Amino acid sequence: MTNGKIVRYLQWWVVFLLPLLPLGLLIHNAWIFNLGADPAQAIVHETGLWAINLLWITLAITPLRRIFKINWPMRFRRMMGLYSLFYAVVHLLAFATFIVGWQPDLLLKELSERPYIVVGALAVLMLIPLGITSTHKMQRRLGRNWLRLHKLVYPIALLVMVHIIWQIRSDFGEQLLYGTLLSVLLGSRLYFYLQKRLRTQRTARAA
C-alpha cells in the first residue's frame, strides 16, 4: 500500500467510527443508569439530536466542495446520510418502545395530539427510500431519476425544522442555530442554481 492509500484507509475508519460515538455513550450511560429520572426521554432526545446533526453534516458536504474547494468529505456523503437515517430510525423506534410501549391506541393518540411527531415521522419515512437507493447499483439503475429522488432531502430538512420549532416551550436558541445553519446550506444551493441558470441564459442568448 502506498502512503496515500494508508491515509485514505485510516481516514475511512475514523470517519466511520466517529458517528457511532454518541450511540456508544448513550448505551454506556443507560447501562450504568446514568440517564436521569427519565431515561426514555434522554434516549429519544439524544438520538433525534444526532439524526439532525448528521443530516446537516450531509447537507454541508456539497457546499464545502463548491465554496471552499474541500473535496475529501465527498466520499463520505452517503455514509453521513445513512448514519442520519440510522439515528432517525433509532429515534423513532425508541419513542415507540420506551415512551409509547407499542400500545397502538396510545400511539394513535400521541400522533393525533402531538402533530410535531407526525411531521418527524414523515421525515423519517421519506428518508428511508433515500437510504434504500443509496447504493451505486441503484444510482445506475435510476439514472437521472436518482438525482430527482434525492432532492427529497431538502423537504425532509424543512420538515425536521418544523418538527423542532413546534416543540419550543420558551427558549428558541437551539432552533435558531439549526435554522441559521440550514438557511446557509440551502441558500448556497439556491445561489449556485441561480448562477447556473443565468449562465445558461447568457449562452443561449449568445448562440
Add this chain to the structure above:
Amino acid sequence: MLIKKPDAIRSSEITSESVYLNRRHFMRGLLGTTALLATGAANAVPEYEIEKDLPIYRGPDWLQKQLRASTRNAAFSTDEKLTPYFHVSTYNNFYEFGTGKKDPARHAQEFNTDPWKVEITGEVAKPGVYNLEDLIKPHQLEERIYRLRCVEAWSMVVPWIGVPLGDLLKRFEPTSKAKYVEFTTLHDPKQMPGQRSRFSTLEWPYVEGLRIDEAMHPLTLMAVGLYGNAMPPQNGAPLRLVVPWKYGFKSIKSIVRIRFTDKMPKTTWNLMAPHEYGFYSNVNPAVDHPRWSQASERRLPSSLFNPNRVDTLPFNGYAEEVAELYRGMDLKKWF
C-alpha cells in the same frame, strides 16, 4: 455579674456533632411518639436514607432547628412510592438556571439563599419587608407527601416540608379587597444564568398567582424543605409554593415578593402563550395542552423496561378536597 470565659469549657465537654445529631434524632423520635399519642395524626418525619455522594442542604441554623421539629401531616400525605431524592434534586424545571432538566442542579449550587427577605405588599394591613426567619419561625413545619404533576406530562411524588400558606398569609391580615395573591421570583441575572439568555420568550421575573381561596386552601403549602432537609437551590430554595392540584409551573420558586390584589395577576407562562397555559392550570385530563395530551402521565423515575404510565386524575387526585373551589365554573374555559 459572672461571665464565663470561653476557655472555661473544656473541649472534651463539647459533644461531637454526630453524637449531638444522634441525640437529636433520638429526641425527635420521642417527640414524634408523643405527638402521635397526643393527636393520632401527626408523626415525626423519618430519617431518609439518602445516597452518600448526593449533596443535602442544611439551611441556616434556625431552619435546621425547625426542620428537626417538623412532623408529618399524614392526613394530607399520599402513601404512593416516593420519587428518589436523587431524581427530585437533579430533574428540575427552573428556567432561571437553564432550560435543560439537569441545568438547575448544575448551575444553582452557588445560589445565595441566606439571608433572604420577602416583601409583603398590596391589600394587607401589615405590609413590609420580612426576613425569611421571621416569616417561618412562628409556625410548626409540616411534612406533606404530594404528587407533583408537570404540565409536560410527567409526575413525581415528593415529601415536602413547609407551612400551610393560609396560616402564613393570615398573619399579614389581608383586606377585603385581597381577591388574588401574586408571587414573584427573585430577579438576579448575575446569579441566574437563565435570566441572561437572549433566546428566552419568558419575561423575568417569573410571576405566578392564585385566587385568594386557593391560596387559603389547607392543601396549599409554602415549602422550605424536602426529604427532611432544607430546600435544595435547584428546587426553589429557600421558599417555594406547592399547589398539588395544579400543574407544576404554578408552584413558583425562590419567592421574594407576595402581593395581595383585587385583579387577576398576569402570570408568566400565561403571558407568553395564553392559549397553552391558563391562569388556573388545574390538572385536568379532559383538557389537553394544544400540543400534547394531558390524559396520562409518566411517573418518574421511569425505566426503559416500563414507561410507568399512569392515568392523570382530575385535580391531580385532589378533587375531593378542591373541586368545591371551582363549582359552577366551566373548566374547559377556565383551564
